[in-house]
Amino acid sequence: MSNSSSIKNKVEKKKKQDAKQYNRHTLKILKGNFAAAEGAKLCRTGFIPAYPITPQTTIVEALSDMVGRGEMDATFINMDSEHSVFAAAMGASLAGERVFTATSGQGLFYAHEVLHAIAHFRLPIVICNVGRPSIPWNIWSDQTDSLSQRDTGWVQFYGESSQEVLDDIIQGYFIAEKLDLPVMIVLDAFYQSHTSENVWVPDINLIDEFLPAKEKTGSEIDVSNPKSYGGLIPTEHYEKFNIKFWQDINKVEDLTNEIGKKFGDLFGREYSAVEAVNIKPETKMILVTLSSITTTARGVLKQHPEVGLLKLRLFKPFPKKSVLKILNHVSNNCIIVNIERNFLGDNEGAIMHEMKRALYGSSFKMYDVYTGLGGKDVPPSTIEKIIRKTFNAPEDVVWIDFE
């Protein structure tokens, strides 16, 4: 009896500590998809074009519900496809609205053409993509969809937790509207989208302080000041647009770190483009991860003081500077192991491509491990296997759970 009451006291104490830590927040138990919807609502998005696709659907369902109840002042439209969803998002954003939508897998593939158009119209749209692969039909966790869209010009963040997804949406709008670039927040199917977690939901006035109402840039559709958008562009002018894009996309990494810190000051949770866990000069192996596999690896690391973890939160543009800064202090004998929950039909996965690019000229031995494709579970035992196997792997590309 006294024992259980002391546990109760401990829980209460912990709750109070947490509540103090996250002032002006409410603790809720939310599935990832509902945390995403909450984020879109709190950012006061005005337009949500929607189309259902598993496992994203509950995001737009939740938003439709919020609009229907009058909890948010937004227009929700049931569109005829993801292609039309993104085209409608593009139209409303051109006219100056703050826009949100969500999709998954085939939906993102189908919208591919529009993703390019949105990026190169320089529209600050934020979306959530709940990752899943393509044919044969599979609805489970996999990052092939978003990673295959890495060259569309969208900024990509991969959220490790539902809390991070919510926080990334807020920071995503800040970055998008600062640089006129679209931002995609990616979460894992089911492991995140349909799994309940404790999520600290910020008060809306706290978000208003961080993310004021969308400012006019002067480029919006304005019938009293007619303009032409997107017309045929002669070769002598075309590059100008790309150079401007390039200059701004190059600012994303620094801005991510800068506003991640500012977010920390205001909300109590600090973020950066990448996170180093247990990386020391003598570290023997570094696992490079995206999304929820990071959490699993964190747990395994406790048994492996010689292994470090590099979590990529920002994936596009690839945070090369931050990665190099961390690896700068690590011995050249350290092995780098990229954990790929994606298959791009190539010898190597997307993370390996980017890491090789970032580390060009360095002498780190690099391995690539395919795991967890199509939603296959990646339990701690698989991470253990990755650590054991790649220390002495003869091949540099390994399918870990496939023998």
Next chain:
Amino acid sequence: MEPSNKFLIQEEEVYSGALSCRGCGWALLVRHLSSILGKETVYVVPASCFSIIAGPYPMNELRGTIVHTIFAAAPATATGIRTALDRQGKKDVIVAVLAGDGGTFDIGFQSLSGAATRGENILYVCNNNGAYMNTGIQTSTATPYGAVTTTNPNSNIKKTWPKDLMGIIAAHNIPYAATASLAFMEDLRMKVKKAKETEGFRLLMIDGPCPPGHKTEPDKSIYVARQAVESKLFPLYEVEHHNYRINYFPSEYVPVKECLRVQGRFKHLFKDDSEEILNDIQQHTNDYWDRLRLLESHSFQVKN
């Protein structure tokens, strides 16, 4: 001399220098359209001849706003723009899609159907010249039976009937759809005005003259357009919800071959052994007209 006030266009809402071919319907259509819709209009243009005609960056033939968008999703883009303008209290601003037949009948078909079904407050204008003319005369599902295109060349003529887009769009139960011809300008202007004043999804289907695609002389554009109406190949009618109204009854019988004869894309039909195809086209045209008459006779009898 004082300028005559009998000109149909009182307010010119386009700049000079449209990049259309000689005898193209787009330039004339857009002059009249914009003069009625006014400067405070947002034009949404999917890939089409008009993408070029409107002028390359940084030019704009129109005095209004123009958004060049992706081929398959002009109605969806317009939906987003409409939503934003409505949220900003600009409900009076017209959002008008200017599309070709490829962007309407084929690649943009789903997006069109979606916007029509949702009842988006958009004016959709299709300049139907019966093929992908901007890419150089390839067959679309609007291409007439018997025509030659670069993808139905020589004796491999198009042997399927064009999609009945008007019938399909009318089945969406929209408040206003109409066909219009540049040879019947007062009828066309009346329909643009009516479409402008109607709220909801409206569609205008314009018979688009195209000298390079139809293999006609530029000075024959209006003549061919008139013959299309007189021969009933392109009947002039309106549909309000499910109610049909024929606007023009040709007073004399003009066989379809009179309209086809002047178009090089049909010239093979006037050689030996092609009589049967001409008869088929005549029969199909008669049947369509009869069906329209029937639909008209059943219209406006029940309340909407």
